[in-house]
Amino acid sequence: MTDIVALEIPAEPSLLRVVRMVVGGLAAQVDLSVDEIDDVYMAIDEIFYATHAGATGERCRLRLSAAGGSLRLEMGPLTCEGVVRRLHEPTCSLIARVVELEIEEGAEGVSVVLTKRREVQSK
Amino acid sequence: MTVVDPDRMGRPLDLPLHSSEGSRYRDGREDSDEGDDGREESVARGRDETEKLDQYLLRRWRLDGDRQARQELIEMYLPLVRSLARRYAARGEQFDDLVQVGSIGLIKAIDRFDLDRGVELTTYATPNIVGEIKRYFRDKGWSVRVPRGLQELNIRINRLIDELVPKLQRSPTINEIAEAAGVEAADVLEALETSQAYNSVSLQSALGGEGDEDALLIDYLGKEEPNYDVMEDRAVLAPGFAKLEKRERTILYLRFFEGLTQSQIAARVGISQMHVSRLIRRSLERLREEIGEFEEPIVPEQETEAAAGDASGASTQPSTGHPT
Numbered sequence: 001m002t003d004i005v006a007l008e009i010p011a012e013p014s015l016l017r018v019v020r021m022v023v024g025g026l027a028a029q030v031d032l033s034v035d036e037i038d039d040v041y042m043a044i045d046e047i048f049y050a051t052h053a054g055a056t057g058e059r060c061r062l063r064l065s066a067a068g069g070s071l072r073l074e075m076g077p078l079t080c081e082g083v084v085r086r087l088h089e090p091t092c093s094l095i096a097r098v099v100e101l102e103i104e105e106g107a108e109g110v111s112v113v114l115t116k117r118r119e120v121q122s123k
Numbered sequence: 124m125t126v127v128d129p130d131r132m133g134r135p136l137d138l139p140l141h142s143s144e145g146s147r148y149r150d151g152r153e154d155s156d157e158g159d160d161g162r163e164e165s166v167a168r169g170r171d172e173t174e175k176l177d178q179y180l181l182r183r184w185r186l187d188g189d190r191q192a193r194q195e196l197i198e199m200y201l202p203l204v205r206s207l208a209r210r211y212a213a214r215g216e217q218f219d220d221l222v223q224v225g226s227i228g229l230i231k232a233i234d235r236f237d238l239d240r241g242v243e244l245t246t247y248a249t250p251n252i253v254g255e256i257k258r259y260f261r262d263k264g265w266s267v268r269v270p271r272g273l274q275e276l277n278i279r280i281n282r283l284i285d286e287l288v289p290k291l292q293r294s295p296t297i298n299e300i301a302e303a304a305g306v307e308a309a310d311v312l313e314a315l316e317t318s319q320a321y322n323s324v325s326l327q328s329a330l331g332g333e334g335d336e337d338a339l340l341i342d343y344l345g346k347e348e349p350n351y352d353v354m355e356d357r358a359v360l361a362p363g364f365a366k367l368e369k370r371e372r373t374i375l376y377l378r379f380f381e382g383l384t385q386s387q388i389a390a391r392v393g394i395s396q397m398h399v400s401r402l403i404r405r406s407l408e409r410l411r412e413e414i415g416e417f418e419e420p421i422v423p424e425q426e427t428e429a430a431a432g433d434a435s436g437a438s439t440q441p442s443t444g445h446p447t
Contacts, residue, residue, distance in 0.1 A: 028296070031298065038385060
């Protein structure tokens with residue numbers, strides 16, 4: 001069964017804790033390891049910074065799902081100026097080495113899709 | 124030398140008067156001509172004599188107000204303080220600071236020890252010393268107020284992760300930690316979240332591993348990596364990395380280019396997984412700050428967005444230099 005959670009919070013860094021708690025709960029359901037969950041936490045911080053840095057009064061919309069050993073987080077649509085450029089900055093590129101990161105542009109704005117898959121453990 | 128305390132003890136004792144001799148028992152480094160067979164007996168005898176010495180000095184201090192006896196007790200038990208402080212040294216605080224704090228706990232224990240209680244000073248002092256160190260972490264180590272229970276669970280989970288990684292040969296899941304800790308998965312998540320509120324770790328801090336108390340993290344991270352040139356050639360990352368200190372580059376390099384997990388880095392460096400997590404976060408923050416200054420004037424917004432694809436429905440991935 002796929003768990004889907006929709007979340008909308010004011011774009012305030014202090015509220016990222018709420019996102020992390022929800023992400024952690026879903027990640028635990030698909031048995032991501034502590035290391036893997038921490039990768040997701042760092043990715044959320046970086047993406048949030050890239051997409052909402054300096055933004056005031058904006059809302060951050062997220063859709064999260066967990067199934068089949070992977071966690072998927074979609075943030076957006078984002079309409080703030082320069083968001084695509086900031087998502088290609090080096091810290092996001094680093095993060096993209098440890099999580100799957102996709103930037104989708106649609107009519108309503110830009111969406112960022114983050115996916116973290118559980119590593120298959122070799123015995 | 125025979126010490127007689129006729130008023131209080133009522134019998135002669137064969138006791139060493141100097142604190143350094145007392146310390147030898149605790150360090151287990153006392154020279155001995157005895158072989159293996161006699162060692163156990165020797166240790167037992169040493170322990171017994173130490174206990175008598177404790178009692179003797181405690182009586183001198185508590186009943187006679189002899190400050191020299193108090194000082195000798197403090198010095199005798201400093202190895203115990205160091206041993207307990209070492210357990211907490213990998214958590215972002217200076218080892219010497221923890222010894223200082225632990226010493227306060229020891230002094231309190233010596234000053235409050237009840238002679239009629241019938242317990243050894245070690246038994247009474249240990250929780251006092253640990254309590255003082257924990258209080259220090261609570262007061263100084265946490266940048267925002269985190270409930271005491273959560274802080275302690277965080278510390279316990281930190282320790283459990285370190286135990287589970289070698290046992291499982293991988294990073295544990297939340298459920299595995301919860302089972303090992305005997306708590307709910309939600310409690311584990313909440314406790315892990317509290318580590319976000321914990322102060323950044325000083326790279327000058329002692330690692331605190333067994334027999335490694337003088338080794339500094341910087342010694343482990345300061346080695347040149349042969350692939351730095353390759354890494355620095357990557358145009359997009361080079362400017363930011365060049366601004367980082369070598370030790371920061373190393374830890375980011377191990378995580379993002381060598382592909383080591385946080386647990387693997389922790390095992391290699393000899394620190395906890397949470398410690399590695401905090402170091403990576405701090406390095407990323409610094410990198411972001413450095414690159415932020417560099418990037419703004421160089422990459423025109425419109426050009427970059429055009430390069431990334433302006434058409435509706437376009438999908439791109441940040442450049443990584445290699446597949447995820």
